[in-house]
Amino acid sequence: MNTKDSFRIGQREFTSRLLVGTGKYKDLNETREAIAASGAEIVTVAVRRTNIGQNPDEPNLLDVISPDRYTILPNTAGCYTAKDAVRTCMLARELLDGHNLVKLEVLGDQKTLYPNMRETLTATETLIKEGFEVMVYCSDDPIAAKELEAMGCVAIMPLGSLIGSGLGILNPHNIRLIMEDARVPVLVDAGVGTASDAAIAMEMGCEGVLMNTAIAHARNPVLMASAMKKAIEAGREAFLAGRMPKKAYASASSPLEGLIHS
Amino acid sequence: MNTKDSFRIGQREFTSRLLVGTGKYKDLNETREAIAASGAEIVTVAVRRTNIGQNPDEPNLLDVISPDRYTILPNTAGCYTAKDAVRTCMLARELLDGHNLVKLEVLGDQKTLYPNMRETLTATETLIKEGFEVMVYCSDDPIAAKELEAMGCVAIMPLGSLIGSGLGILNPHNIRLIMEDARVPVLVDAGVGTASDAAIAMEMGCEGVLMNTAIAHARNPVLMASAMKKAIEAGREAFLAGRMPKKAYASASSPLEGLIHS
Amino acid sequence: MNTKDSFRIGQREFTSRLLVGTGKYKDLNETREAIAASGAEIVTVAVRRTNIGQNPDEPNLLDVISPDRYTILPNTAGCYTAKDAVRTCMLARELLDGHNLVKLEVLGDQKTLYPNMRETLTATETLIKEGFEVMVYCSDDPIAAKELEAMGCVAIMPLGSLIGSGLGILNPHNIRLIMEDARVPVLVDAGVGTASDAAIAMEMGCEGVLMNTAIAHARNPVLMASAMKKAIEAGREAFLAGRMPKKAYASASSPLEGLIHS
């Protein structure tokens, strides 16, 4: 594949379609190695849980994951209200010298980490007014996705399944409904558990996939990061290559013809 | 990944776990380019449909897919009886100067191309007596797979779904039963339709995947060949890396706990 | 099964767990016969599309589906804003002499008929203040479901898949998350396409299922209504009976043990 298969988020252009988080690794060294192996260009950081300068005397993640090499994407993990999420984005912008690209997540409860969509919509409105470029973690609700896009989000990021569950894309139909109408990039955020899950997301036509636990909680995170890099590229290329039609059997002249109720 | 992740079929050692066919391409040039892009080391050739020397005055596939570069794997596609299949393997061995590694397929009917397992078992017995190393296309019947292994097959190659269908692996449970007991490599042969299908086969622990239509009948076969190469590697690496456990939600301390009837 | 397996919606008690609509039938006679065959006790009526007295000179559905025999459940199909939905419920209450049990649906767009959850939450708040008992059609968002319950809805009715799609329950995991926390009945509303879909909903532990198209658009609606009645009962009984554990094979002493990555 040539190098022109890039995509844009807001004003930025990217080649790698795998976005990764920094949580749940054994240590900073493993974090660094796994992220390098993933080939990611965008690395998301939970501002409430990670030191990116708030505590000047402690180890700073940005010393390991350098903003010179990676686009740092601050996220609002751990926020359960619009207010908290907005405040967290403000803090991130300050710490990152005016960097205004953020991943918004406003969670519904600690048990499921499912988004609270009402609060998410409220926070989105505020953040966009405040000049942020908002990539938004959301449910797979196609109507809410359209509202978020109408508000001006630069990327819609529906969950495949619950954060940290590894259950894959449970409702591809809804993700497709979202993509069918979206004019901004749609990226699957959360739920990917293994390489084929990532490939499936890309084969559906998603612009990218964001993951964290699937890499960090694999037995061998660095090898899994490499697997994910290849899976994302494989899925993307398969999407662009145009898969063969499914058929009930090879001799059927049209897809799935022949079989009773197939 | 280091280069040591090889596998053996009989006495031969291979690194690429993607095996490809040569049928259904637009022309020999596309065949050559797609196979190169796939990274395959083993290329299977339907002796009854492809000139590998039977017709000395016509274009010879081996001029394009050189035995110096690839392990040529003659197959018996188009054979519906043990007798025909055996005769075809004999012919191939003669044409290929004593090369004794073959892929046996004895088909049940033209509509489904499903294997005729009775004839397959009979042909296997004869071929092994005749000194062939037999890789055998078979149904996903775990008992038949054990019989084939007991006879001395060097690889068991159950279908994922019908040849040319692109339906993926319809019964992963049976493939797992076959792998659980096998001491020779198990490769999925037939049914893969897109990159994620290939990744899934590898994540299950298969040693490799053989495909033809999924590449040749993609809109862009060369790009799909590249996608498949990456998908096979992604699936293999994910298998070796050890995926994260599936959970009903992130906060569940054990896999899938908590959900009623999950 | 004895007759005691009833359930409550608000103050009312019901035995049949199949709720049906009245739309899309060939004529009123077919409507009547199919509903009779379904055994339904609750029949939902789209107030905006059905004459239940608004037009005194035209045929009135209630002459065919008598409020003496059935609990009439007015619904707000066709409403795209909270305001419209509230107004429609008010009209229904007037026409039905103070009957206050309604099914709220506020739709997001005409293409998908997916609920607009923001408007749904707003309408719910108003209706409950106005003294309605609200059964609410909603997405399968577990956080929104909890908000709706906290507002005082008497039943949560997540979609299985889009209205009129017949795609079944696309995300059983979310429906289970909703049920796990709910203290009011959860009924699957929309998406059921055939009998097994209805049985699956009941086996998951749902209190009931509401459907319309699956019956009305079957080739033989009256026979399908009978099928649905039996499927609902079958699924309910299977849920109560407690299914056998799934096993990788019969000789496994614990569920799914033995299989690599099963």
Next chain:
Amino acid sequence: MNTKDSFRIGQREFTSRLLVGTGKYKDLNETREAIAASGAEIVTVAVRRTNIGQNPDEPNLLDVISPDRYTILPNTAGCYTAKDAVRTCMLARELLDGHNLVKLEVLGDQKTLYPNMRETLTATETLIKEGFEVMVYCSDDPIAAKELEAMGCVAIMPLGSLIGSGLGILNPHNIRLIMEDARVPVLVDAGVGTASDAAIAMEMGCEGVLMNTAIAHARNPVLMASAMKKAIEAGREAFLAGRMPKKAYASASSPLEGLIHS
């Protein structure tokens, strides 16, 4: 549904499409009650494990499941060779006064109870020569199914999944391929775990379903037997009623149109 929806196995006509086994119950009383609740007309008995007269001094199953009320279907469970299976059928015919309808099963191993298809084909040939009417438990191999039918089997009984597994129908595509070509009844034998599995088999167009563990190992076998009776009827009626088409959304004028790669 009227009472004319019967089907034939050989010369016999049946109305109930649920066939049940007698194994794994707590006691004979539970066996009797569950079978009565199932509405089954055909009850299969493992001749090697059940006393149907071999031991004249011990309790005889036929005192509980009377041949006057039920069609007793002797089966060869526990046989691993054609020879054993044939001998068992002979014994059964003797014990049952010349009754010649049998269910043949020749198993491959104790772990999976998957059929040994080579031995099954051999036993079938012998039994038919000996004048038996053979209902045959088999894999879901469509070529083997055709061979069995050509030999003269009166019913083809492919497994849905392994005996005692409760995993449902793992490969509906193969069962459909078998049905597409069969002129004798196809019944799913083995694998059904709960009511919806049975409904799905019937919706696919199977003539019937045979089960044992799903009822006997439910927490409440008698209630599960009732659930299965209703599920079989529901699935059959849904099949006859002709389900609605699946659509990507209600407003799509043709099935599944509109969605990218749906």
